[in-house]
Amino acid sequence: xxxxxxxxxxxxxxxxxxxxxxxxxxxxxxxxxxxxxxxxxxxxxxxxxxxxxxxxxxxxxxxxxxxxxxxxxxxxxxxxxxxxxxxxxxxxxxxxxxxxxxxxxxxxxxxxxxxxxxxxxxxxxxxxxxxxxxxxxxxxxxxxxxxxxxxxxxxxxxxxxxxxxxxxxxxxxxxxxxxxxxxxxxxxxxxxxxxxxxxxxxxxxxxxxxxxxxxxxxxxxxxxxxxxxxxxxxxxxxxxxxxxxxxxxxxxxxxxxxxxxxxxxxxxxxxxxxxxxxxxxxxxxxxxxxxxxxxxxxxxxxxxxxxxxxxxxxxxxxxxxxxxxx
Amino acid sequence: xxxxxxxxxxxxxxxxxxxxxxxxxxxxxxxxxxxxxxxxxxxxxxxxxxxxxxxxxxxxxxxxxxxxxxxxxxxxxxxxxxxxxxxxxxxxxxxxxxxxxxxxxxxxxxxxxxxxxxxxxxxxxxxxxxxxxxxxxxxxxxxxxxxxxxxxxxxxxxxxxxxxxxxxxxxxxxxxxxxxxxxxxxxxxxxxxxxxxxxxxxxxxxxxxxxxxxxxxxxxxxxxxxxxxxxxxxxxxxxxxxxxxxxxxxxxxxxxxxxxxxx
Numbered sequence: 374x375x376x377x378x379x380x381x382x383x384x385x386x387x388x389x390x391x392x393x394x395x396x397x398x399x400x401x402x403x404x405x406x407x408x409x410x411x412x413x414x415x416x417x418x419x420x421x422x423x424x425x426x427x428x429x430x431x432x433x434x435x436x437x438x439x440x441x442x443x444x445x446x447x448x449x450x451x452x453x454x455x456x457x458x459x460x461x462x463x464x465x466x467x468x469x470x471x472x473x474x475x476x477x478x479x480x481x482x483x484x485x486x487x488x489x490x491x492x493x494x495x496x497x498x499x500x501x502x503x504x505x506x507x508x509x510x511x512x513x514x515x516x517x518x519x520x521x522x523x524x525x526x527x528x529x530x531x532x533x534x535x536x537x538x539x540x541x542x543x544x545x546x547x548x549x550x551x552x553x554x555x556x557x558x559x560x561x562x563x564x565x566x567x568x569x570x571x572x573x574x575x576x577x578x579x580x581x582x583x584x585x586x587x588x589x590x591x592x593x594x595x596x597x598x599x600x601x602x603x604x605x606x607x608x609x610x611x612x613x614x615x616x617x618x619x620x621x622x623x624x625x626x627x628x629x630x631x632x633x634x635x636x637x638x639x640x641x642x643x644x645x646x647x648x649x650x651x652x653x654x655x656x657x658x659x660x661x662x663x664x665x666x667x668x669x670x671x672x673x674x675x676x677x678x679x680x681x682x683x684x685x686x687x688x689x690x691x692x693x694x695x696x697x698x699x
Numbered sequence: 700x701x702x703x704x705x706x707x708x709x710x711x712x713x714x715x716x717x718x719x720x721x722x723x724x725x726x727x728x729x730x731x732x733x734x735x736x737x738x739x740x741x742x743x744x745x746x747x748x749x750x751x752x753x754x755x756x757x758x759x760x761x762x763x764x765x766x767x768x769x770x771x772x773x774x775x776x777x778x779x780x781x782x783x784x785x786x787x788x789x790x791x792x793x794x795x796x797x798x799x800x801x802x803x804x805x806x807x808x809x810x811x812x813x814x815x816x817x818x819x820x821x822x823x824x825x826x827x828x829x830x831x832x833x834x835x836x837x838x839x840x841x842x843x844x845x846x847x848x849x850x851x852x853x854x855x856x857x858x859x860x861x862x863x864x865x866x867x868x869x870x871x872x873x874x875x876x877x878x879x880x881x882x883x884x885x886x887x888x889x890x891x892x893x894x895x896x897x898x899x900x901x902x903x904x905x906x907x908x909x910x911x912x913x914x915x916x917x918x919x920x921x922x923x924x925x926x927x928x929x930x931x932x933x934x935x936x937x938x939x940x941x942x943x944x945x946x947x948x949x950x951x952x953x954x955x956x957x958x959x960x961x962x
Contacts, residue, residue, distance in 0.1 A: 380825060547823040554822025555805035555831065556815070558798045565791035566799075569863075572751060573806035573870060574777035575815075583815050 384546055387632060391542035395535045405534045409602050411642040412537045413439070416595020417615060418622040418634035419544050423591075424584040425620070426628050427552060429564035431484070432491040433616050434475060437498035438468040438589040440611035442596025444502075444509060447606040450518035457521040461597045465590040472589035476582045495613040502608035514607035521601060530602055537598040541635060544591055548631035560584055618645075621663045627675030636675050702765055703728050704780070704874045704905040705750065710759030712745055719745040721929035722759065727874060727905040732896065734920030734937065735909040738949060741926040743909045744786050747876050750907070751783045752776035764873060778810060780873030784863040784880055788856070796847040796854065796862055800835045803869035838865050841898050843891040857888020864895045874905045881910050893919065913950070917941055925949060 398404035417435045424430045445464030449455055479490050502509045509515065520527040551557045560580065563570040567577050600606045622641055627633025644658055670677055703726040712720040720742045727733045735743050748754040750761060752773035761768045763779040771779075782803070790799050809815045839847045842861050854862065860880050867875055880892045896919055899906055910916050916923065917937035925933040925945055933945040940946055 377827065550825040551819070551822040554818070554825075555801060555828075556809070556818040556822040558794070558801050559806060559809060559818075561794060562791045562799060562802050565793065566789040568753070568773075568785070569789035569866070570802060570806065572753070572773040572777060572783055573802055573866070574774050574810045575806045576774055576810075579812055580809070580815060583812070583819065587819070 380550070383549065387542055387545065391538050395538050398534060398538075399531050402530070405530060405602075407642060408534050409537060409599065411638050412534075412541045413595050413599045414615075414619055414622065414638035414642060415541045415635045416544070416598070417592050417619040418638050419541070419548060419631055420588040420590075420592035420595070421620060422548055422588070422623060422631050422634050423551065423560065424581070424588040426623050426634075427557060427564070428560045428581060428584045429483075430476075430581050430585060431488045431620070432472070432475070432585055432588070433488050433613065433620075434472070434491040434495045434498070435588075435592045435619065436495045436611045436613050436615045438472065438592035439596040439599070439615065440498060440502060440606075440608075441468040441471065441589075442593030443600040443606045443611065444515070444596075445593070446597040446600040447515040447518055448508075450601070451515055457519075457601060460601075461594060464593040464597045468589040468593035468596075469586040472585045473582050476585045480578050480581075492613060492616075495616060499608060499612050502611060509608065510606075512608060514605060516605045518600060518604045518606075520604065533598070533602045537602060540594065540598060544594070545631045545635055548591075552631065618659070621659070623673065625659075625663050625666050625673060627673030627677075627679070629672060629676045629679060633673050633675040637673070640674075701729065704764055705907070706760075706762040707746075707750065708760045710746070710749055710756045710761060712742075712749055712754060712756050718929045720749060720756070723926070723929075723931045724759075725924060725931070725934075727907060729873070729903050729905055730900055731922065732900070732906040732908055732920045734916035734923040734940075735907055735926065736911070736913050736916050736923060736940075737926035739911075740928070741949075742929040743926055744878055745929075746926070747783065747878050747907065747909055750776070751781060751876055774810065777807070777870065777872075781876065782867035782870040782872035782874075783876035784860065784867055784878055786878045786882070788859040788863050790851050790859050790862060792851045794851060796839070796844060796849060796851055796858075797832070797835055799851060799862055800839065800847070800866050800869060801831055803866035804831055804834060807870065834869065835865075838868050838898075842868075842895050843887065855885065855888070856882075857884030857891070860884055861888060861891045861895070864892060868895065868899060871902070872904055874907070875899050876907045876909070878909045879911065880908070881912050881915055889915070913941070913946075 394408065398408040417439055420435055420438065424432060442464035445467060446457065446460040449460035449463065450457055475491060475494055479487050482490060503512050522528060559570060559575060563577050563580060571577050618641060622637025623634040625640055626635065626637030641659055666673060672680065705725065705727040707723060707725040709722045709724055710720055711718065711722050723746060725733070735746065737743055745754065749756045752771050752775060755770040763776065763781055766779050768776055768779055805818065809818050835847065842865050844858065844861050844865060851859065851862070864877065864880060881889055884892065896906060908916055908920060920937055922935065923937050923940040924931050925940060927949045932949065933940055933943050
């Protein structure tokens with residue numbers, strides 16, 4: 374199978390799953406709410422995929438990027454008469470700018486220290502959301518966001534959820550293409566052999582900033598969709614615990630492809646919020662599941678499905694036998 | 700006479716009280732292999748790091764193709780036509796041989812923020828360039844690297860070194876710094892590196908070949924510079940170098956029984 378036909382198959386198959394999910398939840402407000410929550414987690418997880426899973430830069434400020442997207446949408450919806458579509462690039466660019474500034478301030482840090490400093494920023498951001506009452510509405514947040522409209526008619530929630538699911542699919546597809554592209558190859562190589570990449574002519578610190586900015590934009594997109602569908606934003610939706618839950622999603626779903634991050638989000642929401650049996654112990658169950666996957670199946674669930682598929686086709690390559698985040 | 704590709708003048712580097720490189724001057728011309736030999740601790744790798752931009756010299760100047768390179772970061776060295784391999788191979792082991800080699804081909808296009816963003820957009824758009832794969836296939840075949848879609852975890856040390864040479868070759872450099880490419884290589888690896896050097900010279904590139912194995916270096920180099928305790932003690936043809944009293948003194952001990960180097 375050629376690379377082009379393999380890419381087409383991937384796009385078609387994943388689009389079919391996204392469309393099936395839309396049909397499954399459409400018209401049922403409860404399932405739509407579950408789908409929105411899953412999509413929001415998926416956006417954060419996808420946002421972390423490029424800088425963290427591919428590039429190895431563990432920033433913990435994704436609750437802030439999600440919040441920037443959401444509050445940009447809320448402020449545009451309540452304080453301007455602009456088309457709500459403008460809130461998406463505004464939130465994304467704001468998040469990217471914050472990610473770049475934070476990345477520059479922490480450029481000499483890596484590993485635990487980078488995680489610790491960005492975590493502190495994430496905590497400071499959620500505190501600021503409560504404190505900056507004049508702008509953010511404080512602990513009451515911002516309510517009654519107007520619905521987006523098309524030709525003067527308000528767009529219903531079912532359509533918005535469908536758009537959100539399709540947006541998750543599109544981001545997953547773009548990241549999947551990026552991963553296999555020369556850009557993705559250089560990002561993944563610098564994770565393990567930064568000296569070689571630097572001496573080949575790439576400024577690794579700038580590359581890291583670019584990946585952090587793209588990741589922040591993806592998370593902000595999730596925040597914007599979350600706000601517009603809920604018609605409200607609350608500071609408690611953007612606490613740093615979100616990030617702890619999200620960073621393990623690709624480990625559970627599979628790190629080899631961005632789709633693993635989405636699968637991880639689906640599993641986490643299902644086990645943590647949906648199944649009655651796990652409702653009170655969801656987080657504990659999730660922790661144990663991640664531990665089990667890391668020990669017994671380090672490639673994640675999707676990784677093993679892909680391995681089986683490749684074996685079926687008689688392929689070998691770099692995707693075989695690897696361990697740990699890549 | 701054509702100017703040298705590399706011109707180092709009185710380059711020094713000290714770590715505390717230890718003078719790792721002591722007022723060394725070197726020139727390398729296009730199509731020339733300069734062998735850099737010396738015992739452990741002679742300063743070979745430090746000198747290569749100074750030229751490659753991994754370290755800054757304390758004193759002295761380095762020019763590549765007439766352009767100043769003294770103390771410039773390794774990226775600048777690359778932009779001035781220098782490519783290098785490392786004493787300890789710098790390879791992403793969890794990726795394929797092809798992927799590691801492609802870095803050499805595309806890194807230059809990502810040398811600026813604009814270039815990175817262009818590659819980012821091209822990557823997301825799914826733009827493919829079959830020419831990249833063909834070029835990697837060609838260089839891998841020239842080096843004798845087989846099955847390049849396998850994981851680097853399956854490679855021997857010799858093959859990892861060949862991969863690094865291949866990656867450097869794909870950068871189409873004017874000067875290649877090969878840091879101990881034969882260390883740990885089996886017969887196939889040695890043969891591959893020899894082919895690689897022949898391939899490099901075909902393109903008019905210069906080579907600095909650093910290795911402990913004086914016999915292999917002498918068989919490949921046009922000129923040899925012998926380092927000892929950070930200083931250059933001999934610079935001449937391989938035949939002259941092997942016969943020199945400096946070589947005898949450094950490797951077999953001087954008249955008073957003192958062997959040079961830190962071995």
